[in-house]
Amino acid sequence: MAVQINPTVGCDLLDDPPPTGSDPFKVGTLAANIPNILTTGHAYGRVCQIPGLDPIHIRDDDAPASTIVDVKQDFVIDVYWDLSGQLVSAFAGTWVVTIFFDCASSSPLDFQIYSNRIDFGCPNANCHPPTTNNSRQYHASFLVPAGTVALDPNTPTPGTFYELDVSIVLLDTCNSLPTTGIIGSVPLEEVLFFSL
Numbered sequence: 001m002a003v004q005i006n007p008t009v010g011c012d013l014l015d016d017p018p019p020t021g022s023d024p025f026k027v028g029t030l031a032a033n034i035p036n037i038l039t040t041g042h043a044y045g046r047v048c049q050i051p052g053l054d055p056i057h058i059r060d061d062d063a064p065a066s067t068i069v070d071v072k073q074d075f076v077i078d079v080y081w082d083l084s085g086q087l088v089s090a091f092a093g094t095w096v097v098t099i100f101f102d103c104a105s106s107s108p109l110d111f112q113i114y115s116n117r118i119d120f121g122c123p124n125a126n127c128h129p130p131t132t133n134n135s136r137q138y139h140a141s142f143l144v145p146a147g148t149v150a151l152d153p154n155t156p157t158p159g160t161f162y163e164l165d166v167s168i169v170l171l172d173t174c175n176s177l178p179t180t181g182i183i184g185s186v187p188l189e190e191v192l193f194f195s196l
Helices: none
Strands: 001-004 006-010 039-050 068-070 075-084 094-103 112-113 135-144 161-169 183-194
Touching: 001 094, 039 161, 039 183, 075 094, 075 161, 094 135
Parallel strands: 001 112, 068 183
Antiparallel strands: 006 135, 039 075, 075 135, 094 112, 094 161, 161 183
């Protein structure tokens, strides 16, 4: 099953990204097939049950990640990614972000959340920090409504484990295929979804 949730999209960077910083995000990969001397990419993700006062677009990137989530409440999945280097201005197209929910106990409960297409964009002085011809940065904040995640009725406990993973793909402008070579992933968390 696939569920479309259109995220709030911004162009801010994590202020203190892992692995050396203190922001509580998982580290992924992006643009691994392109030589680092030409383009480098980073990708980060987090699941958060109670992200703060602004659940639509999380400005508190220090809010701790949640490994236990109540299915009767909304939760947020934040995905940050960026590109920098000499080849960035040669790319164009649209990004598609997909979040995979793999149920540990029952594969029929597996599903995906996918985004509307996110424009690659041009240099933007309003980003924080501003982007240039040689850089782009993105923040997609998915507000997942209560009741989206199903619990396995065959487990003896009121909870179900899901493995969450994010894919980030830049689709080519002409054919909407991932021919740009910019593909990434973030292994998020194994999350216990529960209901009492």
